[in-house]
Amino acid sequence: MTSPDLPAELKAALDGKLRGFSRSDAASRAASISKTYRAGGNSGTIRTEADALTYALARMPATYAAVTASLNALIEIRPDLAPKTLLDIGAGPGTATWAAAEAFSCLQHFSLLDANDALRTLALDLARDCTRLHAISYERGEARTALAKADAADLVVASYMVNEIGEAEQRALAELMWEKTRDTLLVVEPGxxxxxxxxxxxxxxxxSLGAHVAAPCPxxxxxxxxxxxxxxFSQRLQRSRAHMQVKGAEVPxxxxxxxxxxVTRAPVDGRxxxxxxxxxxxxKGAITAKLCTPLGLSFTKVPRRAKADYASARRWRWGDAVIEES
Structure with a gap:
């Protein structure tokens, strides 16, 4: 399982960008960006290098943790998944690309798409000295237009970007994303x-287009x-000192x-x-768990007297897959 915390190379790259950067200015910018997002705005308000770095400090750790948790869940169901090419749609500072690179050592080619110049520049800067991401391709353009021109990939990821486009655009984008997916498509949104x-x-x-759900649904x-x-679902992540300062947080x-x-092209193999x-x-007498099962929603009770099952159920955590052999 990949750790939800930012990889060392990415932390080092962010720390390097922080030298000489005012934390108080970053906190003020972060508050403004958050206010815009809560009001239904999008990344179009991120225009400068300082804006992009502030956004990365405030949001990259949590986005990385969510994408990593989603990939971990996918790999648990599809342990045979071995993509060689990645397409990151609405890539921003490259968060999902970093997560995928950590999750899949087999990935060789990374293609990123986004319309934001400042975030694109930051993404390329952060990846410049990374041994895994030294040869990424990052195309600038609106999601639908850029995606139509992109090559298909084994793994396609869209993280925290569908919320930035309208409903009609979302339907059109779904078709294009699936068209560009050779094997697996992952979409992550706020919970x-x-x-x-x-x-x-x-x-x-x-x-409706022929996809099969791999996770989280059974x-x-x-x-x-x-x-x-x-x-x-929920993923806990550790906050760095800079992350706490930018977000005005008190807990670590x-x-x-x-x-x-x-979703995948082929049905999940027998699981x-x-x-x-x-x-x-x-x-005291049982563990009660809320489960989504192949047959629907279930509130399962595992009594203490069923010792083996009870011991297994005690290890269940929110978001876990409970595998049953078919």
Whole structure:
């Protein structure tokens, strides 16, 4: 399993960019960027090198952790997955590319797409001295236009970017992303009801195009959850000193909530699993777990007297896959 914390080379590259950079200025810029995003804005407000670096300090650790957690879940279901080419859509500072490079040592070619010049420049700077990412290709352009011109890849990733485009554009982008996917497509969004709604709409569209869900769902059917419930997961990550200063945080960790879907060209090979949808409740006589199963939603009780099953259930964590042999 890949660690949710930024890799050493990326930390070193960010630290190098921070020399001479005002932390108080960064905190002010971070607050402004966050306000814009909460109001429904997008990365178009990131125009300068300082803006891009502030964005990376504030958001890169959490985005990296969420993408890594999603990739870890995918690899647990598809341990045979060995992509050689990556296409990172709406790549920003290259966060998902770094996560994929850590998760898959077999990756050889990295193609990134984004319309933001400042984030593109930062991404190339951060990757310049990285042994794994020394030869990345980063094309500038709006998602749909740039994607239409891009080559297909074994693994396609779109992280925290679908929320920046309208619904009609999302439907068109879903078709293009799937067209460019040779094997697996991963989409990650914020773990909010709105982010989950985007994932569910995208999931349905991709299934209609012939995709098969690998994670987190154990089936290709309709999501069994009903409002106000929604499917999302949480990944804890450690905050660096700079990260805490920029975000005005007092605790040395952060819990990033995210929603995601990973789909593949071929059905998952024979494996049936359930997904733990919330942290299980450990009671005196039993463990109660909320699971998404191949047959739908289940509130499973594992009694203490079933010693082996109980011991196994005690290790379940929110987001885990419980594999069952078919």
């Amino acid at each position: 909010t009801p709105a982010g989950y709604a985007r994932i569910i709409a995208l999931r349905a569209r991709l299934i 089936h290709d059917g309709q999501c069994p959850l009903q409002p106000p419930d929604w499917c999302h 960790f952060e819990d990033e909530r995210f929603s995601y879907v990973a 049936r699993h359930s997904r733990v949808l919330a942290q299980p409740d450990v009671g």
